[in-house]
Amino acid sequence: MADTTRPAAHTDIHAPRGTALTARSWQTEAPLRMLMNNLDPEVAERPEELVVYGGTGKAARSWAAYDALVRTLTTLAPDETMLVQSGKPVGVMKTHEWAPRVLIANSNLVGDWANWEEFRKLEELGLTMYGQMTAGSWIYIGTQGILQGTFETFASVADKRFGGTLAGTIALTAGLGGMGGAQPLAVTMNDGVVICIECDRSRIERRIEHRYLDVWARDLDHALELAIEARDARKGLSIGVLGNAAELVPALLERDAPIDIVTDQTSAHDPLAYLPVGVPFEAWAAQREADPVGFTKAARASMAAHVRAMVGFKDKGAEVFDYGNSIRDEARKSGFDRAFCFPGFVPAYIRPLFCEGKGPFRWAALSGDPEDIRKTDQAILELFPENARLHKWITMAQERVHFQGLPARICWLGYGERHLAGLKFNEMVASGELKAPIVIGRDHLDTGSVASPYRETEAMLDGSDAIADWALLNALINTASGATWVSIHHGGGVGMGRSIHAGQVTVADGTDIAAQKIERVLANDPGMGVIRHVDAGYEKAAEVAERAGVRIPMQEGPAASG
Ligand code: NAD
Secondary structure (H helix, E strand, O other): OOOOOOOHHHOOOOOOOOOOOOOOOHHHHHHHHHHHHHOOOOOOOEHHHOEEEOOOEEOOOOHHHHHHHHHHHHHOOOOEEEEEEOOEEEEEEEOOOOOOOEEEEEOOOOHHHOOHHHHHHHHHOOOOOOOOOOOOOOOOOOOHHHHHHHHHHHHHHHHHHOOOOOOOOEEEEEOOOOOHHHHHHHHHHOOOEEEEEEOOHHHHHHHHHOOOOOEEOOOHHHHHHHHHHHHHOOOOEEEEEEOOHHHHHHHHHHOOOOOOEEOOOOOOOOHHHOOOOOOOHHHHHHHHHHOHHHHHHHHHHHHHHHHHHHHHHHHOOOEEOEOOOOHHHHHHHOOOOOHHHOOEHHHHHHHHHHHOOOEEEEEEEOOOOHHHHHHHHHHHHHHOOOOHHHHHHHHHHHHHOOOOOOOEEEEEEOOOOHHHHHHHHHHHHHHOOOOOOEEEEEOOOOOOOEEOOOOOOOOOOOOOOOOOHHHHHHHHHHHHHOOOEEEEEEOOOOOOOOOEEEEEEEEEOOOHHHHHHHHHHHHHHHHHHHHHHHHOOOHHHHHHHHHHOOOOHHHOOOOOOO
């Protein structure tokens, strides 16, 4: 195993702020600051182990590798490229000014070997690391990313079923953990009411303390009473209730509770992380350790009861969806044969956005000054005055989001929009309106950068769910277009063997060449999403391609056919 014992010199990593360069140019200062920012104690979950987020998603393989990354980035020339193999720098090669300064490949394994068992064996030998999505590609910005994605999902639920708002509706969910804790605020940002079931009282307390959750109900009846009152007043309200979802969701179904939307974000993807009915919360850790096989069986049986009640709500007309935690598959494994009666959230709500090349565009201010983000927020609002959802998000984010590490922002922008934002930021750097350059990147959970059959590419129209060529083409075109760093990862989000994805980050340093690179990268990157969805047969994507002049060779020329 790579030695991850933290040297004393690394107990408190913070990216440098301000305009003084540590590296030779902003094109290398940017990856240096973002690598360090990923390991800032305000940003990372377990910086002492180099873990940024998402289970064991790391920024560097070992502390020796981290030191070598910092050393190399500090001295890298403007016509050199550093190669990173699963968190360890393995070479520096002469390239040219338009080439990325860093190329990264994380956690990739050959098909038949692409499973956790093999990965852990290789990790133990010190040969690889788990890069998650934005951990090993140095563009994680803390929980804001999760909040925005969840806000966007619930906004899409509102668009699809409830006339564009959740006002006057009650949602039901469970799990107030790292990801799930964003649900209450995301629903109230969409003006809805939500009941959140959680079996760990400390999680409820934390969400209330951070103002993500409004109130804690005494019991289920109290929760329902509060929910109905707020719904009738068309006021947003989030209500926590302590208990086991496998008991309380069926109990609400039995009471015929007027629930409009049902989902779940307990950590169902791992049966040892789902509390079965009958196991007291305090006994959880000891029982799963003592008998993991028996515990898994009990957890799956409880998940089946939970999912059966979710299907019951669907039968009564509620909007029900799986929120990327594999609870349907676990319930199916326990013998519940109607588990897949409701869809995953991507095919249900997000794919139409992907067809327009929309996805999680994010940026960070290398100055470290929150005022730079306030100015870029304003620029975005002025660039896209018609986009009401974007305006609502940015305004609420300014009020509610506390920056972690370097100040940053995320919002969903589509094809034809992202490069406008990037060029504007570059102009603002050039004119001195912003104190220092801006890095512009995204999550790998984007329109044209990921193959993940249980999530982003579930139920593609043409059955191409597991085709990973698209993610690789995405990395190649971003490299060819002038991105500052580009990465190819395996296994992020849903685990080993289940996804292949790519990332890019481009630096707006105010120069002319940066403008030329931004114009290409921020068009071609979301453009991959448009062509990927045209190829899969989505009409909406074909309309976007035609309107925006995206060239699709198979549809050009006299003999055009599918
Ligand atoms: P987490 O482990 O931090 O939190 C899960 C919470 O569920 C915990 O607070 C736990 O106490 C609670 N819980 C477990 N069993 C329960 C039960 N029976 N009743 C009530 N509460 C119970 O996990 P997280 O980071 O919040 O992620 C939640 C799930 O979402 C995971 O399965 C994760 O893989 C999945 N996920 C979704 C997306 C997405 O895009 N939607 C992305 C990544 C991961």
